[in-house]
Amino acid sequence: MLKILVLFDTLNVVGGRPIAGASAREYQLNRELTEQGHDVRFMLGDVGCSGGWAGWPWRSYLMHYDTVYEQPQRMVEVLDGWSPDMVVATDGYAILMYGRWLADRVGARLVYEMHDDEPQLLRSLGGTDGDVDWSAVVQRAAVQASDLVVTLSPVEAELVRVGGFPPERLHWSPMGVDLAEQKESGPCLDEPVLAFVGNLYYEPNARAATALVERILPALRERGTADPRALIIGRIPDELRRELSRPGVTVTGLVPSVAEALVPATMGVAPIDAGSGMKSKILDYLAAGLPVVCSTHAAAGYPVDDLPLHIADDPARFADHVVRLWRDPAAMVEMGHRGREVAEHRYGWDSIARVVGDVYRRIRDLPPAGGVVPGDLAPRLRHRPYWQVELEAKDAWAFPRVVTAETYGLCVDGQVSVRGYA
Template identity: 30%
Template structure:
């Protein structure tokens, strides 16, 4: 088929959560179809990867740089107009014209939209059948903003609540109009199905995957006399920032009472100022040339997110590298994991510290790590997870999950 793939951020390099999923969808589509790609670029350094993208994009391609001045002006106007800030940030007359031209020049069979921010580009068109559009929302973004509103102070509390309301309206309209809407987990799909009941039959779960054959990691970046605990991610993303601070302030001191050599590494680009405060036993690396060595050589991988949606790649990567993983309920609710078998899942600071001690030095660490690796081999290879996308594009969309399965998952979260 001819597939038009519209992405809110250039899907290369796959060096952060949303770009990892977008890249693997692009790669998967390119192996089966002719892909035409349009994406926004918010980091000029990413333009150096155009040739790498061309390995996958055999059709037409448009990359649209984002200007901070322009996007902020559009967001200010969106506040007055009552429209989502998210979609105003990614508005583009140039991209809109290009879509129309491609639809005229090419016999486009399907359009795949990555993130709800791209939905307006097809919602307003009359020259393409919306039933042939697949929207990958990934997470329920409107509910993420609702969570932020619950923890923020004035005036951001009001801004976040407004964004939750306006974005949910867009998500509902898009899911009702388009042929299929994808979410990253059954939990996300159930959450959105409850919010958009008119689109229930068009909502599907397509899980994130993980690279099951990562390149052999480089030498350990850690000192020989320490017990390294690693958290990886983009470190200006608020859920990562909040989780890292919670771990450093509330959990790590409890761990170091038992394991004085324990050292927490916060690994990822663009660390927020709130992370830069000096803390005993904590290193903030900033951007690193390779993330894999920090995961592969860690005594334990931690995912202490308390505000989280969807599937956390940091958890999958830890499991794929066969490392002991300790995570919160919020960081694992999108995964089909069994606490105590595949990893440790805890929320209380002392319980989290106890789990980290067990994961880093306990007798069960190798067994649990091996079970985690076996799990991702069975269920989370990209070819396995994206097989559902193939069936949807072929016009045979499977049901997400039965309500009974969802109910069991929800019960498990409260235990």
């Protein structure tokens, strides 16, 4: 049995449910690891909590972000003698500001789950050269400070390998999909409904949804497609909802079940023009048995030669793919079946978690890699991560904080208590 501590934040957890790719991965992967007999615990940075985390199948700690960043010794205090084998973090800042320190303090191996190539993400979003360069410094330092780096696609794995990180401490683990939750509904053939799934507070998703409504739907009408519709599923800022709301567009907001929300869809689309990493929405579409039209960015990280994807980056060509599919219902159904088969054979969480567990055991049994945080970097880490700045600007802190700098939350067997430090 492994003892695994996951460092995460509450921002992308609403009502106890993960609403973005990174949070969904950590929840699903670690739920499966728990079912496979491992002792998993979550340490959550409280940036606004809507409740619901009490239903998670593991012990969780909720800490104020100021405490996490400024007084990391309190993380050891709340663990109360429990010593994990692995400390897992998904953010370079977390690795450098407290992850490496915490892992050393409790005798654990430090795992960097590198979900994106952050410099590439910032560059694709039009970030300044200074911001991109600083992000690259943080990412390289986080990699070198870790005992194991897990990437979600071979693209990021190759980036880490070329940077000189030991290959025996590098592992590529894809995103997965909950096959029990995501049933195969198949394409609805009543009318052309293009579904887009995503957290619309995330800029690449907001841009993609806007492109769908403002460029792709008009291109479909120009090609004679009668009454094409867009179905946009996911948490969304009020201003963007108002901008996208128009005839032929349904904006659901956050939904209890993505699987149920996709039932009226004819196909899944992802006209993403920025970002990096592996897009979990593609797996949602494949598992639902929907044909998929997506951009090169959206398909990154997937073995596109083996997947039933239609790929186009220009809105006109994107619309051409949609029209060809819509005019061939049998092809849409067949493409959907093939996608579901791929999801079942390659992307079930059970098999992904078993491989990750084996990798964790191997790294646990190796000597520490000797990673350190460069001393000259520490003073510069007072800059906040770009994602905190971006989401604060969008008023994404939608829920009140539960704890203060002097208290922490503890959830055991579904019972939540707020406690003071010793």
